[in-house]
Amino acid sequence: MAQYYDAALAPAGxxxxxxxxxxxxxxxxxxGMQRLAAAxxxxxxxxTRNLRPLEVRALVAxxxxxxxxxxxxxxxxAGRATLAEALRLWEAAQEQLVSRLGADRARRVLxxxxxxxxxxxxx
Amino acid sequence: MAQYYDAALAPAGxxxxxxxxxxxxxxxxxxGMQRLAAAxxxxxxxxTRNLRPLEVRALVAxxxxxxxxxxxxxxxxAGRATLAEALRLWEAAQEQLVSRLGADRARRVLxxxxxxxxxxxxx
DNA sequence: GGGCGACAAGTGTATATGCACATATTTGAT
DNA sequence: ATCAAATATGTGCATATACACTTGTCGCCC
Numbered sequence: 001m002a003q004y005y006d007a008a009l010a011p012a013g014x015x016x017x018x019x020x021x022x023x024x025x026x027x028x029x030x031x032g033m034q035r036l037a038a039a040x041x042x043x044x045x046x047x048t049r050n051l052r053p054l055e056v057r058a059l060v061a062x063x064x065x066x067x068x069x070x071x072x073x074x075x076x077x078a079g080r081a082t083l084a085e086a087l088r089l090w091e092a093a094q095e096q097l098v099s100r101l102g103a104d105r106a107r108r109v110l111x112x113x114x115x116x117x118x119x120x121x122x123x
Numbered sequence: 124m125a126q127y128y129d130a131a132l133a134p135a136g137x138x139x140x141x142x143x144x145x146x147x148x149x150x151x152x153x154x155g156m157q158r159l160a161a162a163x164x165x166x167x168x169x170x171t172r173n174l175r176p177l178e179v180r181a182l183v184a185x186x187x188x189x190x191x192x193x194x195x196x197x198x199x200x201a202g203r204a205t206l207a208e209a210l211r212l213w214e215a216a217q218e219q220l221v222s223r224l225g226a227d228r229a230r231r232v233l234x235x236x237x238x239x240x241x242x243x244x245x246x
Numbered sequence: 247g248g249g250c251g252a253c254a255a256g257t258g259t260a261t262a263t264g265c266a267c268a269t270a271t272t273t274g275a276t
Numbered sequence: 277a278t279c280a281a282a283t284a285t286g287t288g289c290a291t292a293t294a295c296a297c298t299t300g301t302c303g304c305c306c
Contacts, residue, residue: 001239001240001243003243003294004243004244004246015261015262017262032284032285033284033285033286034283034284034285042263042264043263043264043265044264044284044285044286045263045264045265045285045286045287046262046263046264048285048286048287049261049262049263049286050261050262050263053261065284067271067272067283067284068270068271068272068284069270069271069272069283069284069285070271070283070284070285071284071285096246097239097242097243097246100242100246101235101238101239101242105235105238108231108235109232109235109236109239112224112228112231112232112235113232115224115228116124116220116224116232117124119220119223119224120124120126120127120220121127123127123219123220123223126264138291138292140292155254155255156254156255156256157253157254157255165293165294166293166294166295167254167255167256167294168255168256168257168293168294168295169292169293169294171255171256171257172256172291172292172293173291173292173293176291188254190253190254190301190302191254191300191301191302192253192254192255192300192301192302193254193255193301194254194255247306248305248306249304249305249306250303250304250305251302251303251304251305252301252302252303252304253300253301253302253303254299254300254301254302255298255299255300255301256297256298256299256300257296257297257298257299258295258296258297258298259294259295259296259297260293260294260295261292261293261294262291262292262293263290263291263292263293264289264290264291265288265289265290266287266288266289267286267287267288267289268285268286268287268288269284269285269286269287270283270284270285270286271282271283271284271285272281272282272283272284273280273281273282273283274279274280274281274282275278275279275280275281276277276278276279276280
């Protein structure tokens with residue numbers, strides 16, 4: 001599945017995890033590393049390293065917070081544009097799968113996986 | 124999910140991917156690298172490297188085939204014993220999730236994921 | 247029987263991931 | 277005012293994964 005989405009996103013020059021990352025940043029009003037990592041269900045240190053190439057490509061910008069230990073992330077103009085393109089590609093890819101699987105089953109499997117991951121997390 | 128199963132398997136000293144690997148070997152009558160990798164849906168070169176620690180621990184043995192290019196894998200006695208223990212742990216972990224999710228939904232989500240991955244593979 | 251293309255597998259390199267540890271800053275108790 | 281504990285983050289190491297390239301062997305065609 002990850003490979004399928006990565007292939008679909010290639011025209012935007014992003015991978016699935018990078019789109020998820022940019023999207024989370026766009027939804028979260030300048031989050032710090034911890035909030036962002038928690039929102040993505042990703043290890044804090046993995047986030048640090050995944051952020052680097054996006055910073056190099058100037059898709060995100062990092063700012064110190066008032067608390068100088070913190071580093072806050074925001075999208076640049078280029079980041080917003082690239083994310084918008086990637087989300088179009090993502091949705092087209094999703095559309096492909098949903099139309100072939102059936103909308104009902106697609107909805108259902110997402111719900112089931114949500115519950116399953118919650119169970120595994122708490123168990 | 125992977126982390127949940129890894130934690131459950133820790134007493135056997137194996138991770139989820141390693142159990143899947145040993146199990147595939149036990150089902151496949153001395154397969155070569157390519158057949159085994161295909162059966163696991165794993166890259167051939169990833170398999171080579173994942174096999175190494177299992178060979179070091181003497182859970183699997185590697186044999187040249189009649190065709191000397193090939194290397195065939197089989198379980199050692201220790202490999203069979205460790206796999207049996209791991210499968211017990213695996214099933215207990217699975218039981219936990221299935222009982223909490225409901226047997227019907229559990230069966231359903233496995234079927235749905237099977238179909239989804241086939242779709243993504245072919246698309 | 248010689249050589250060339252096909253084929254099985256391993257190695258080099260790059261990215262993703264996460265735990266343990268290190269570093270820098272803030273906060274609070276005295 | 278000072279210092280220790282808490283907190284936010286980065287780094288070192290180890291593992292998993294996969295693509296591109298290399299190496300060794302086989303088979304066939306002449």
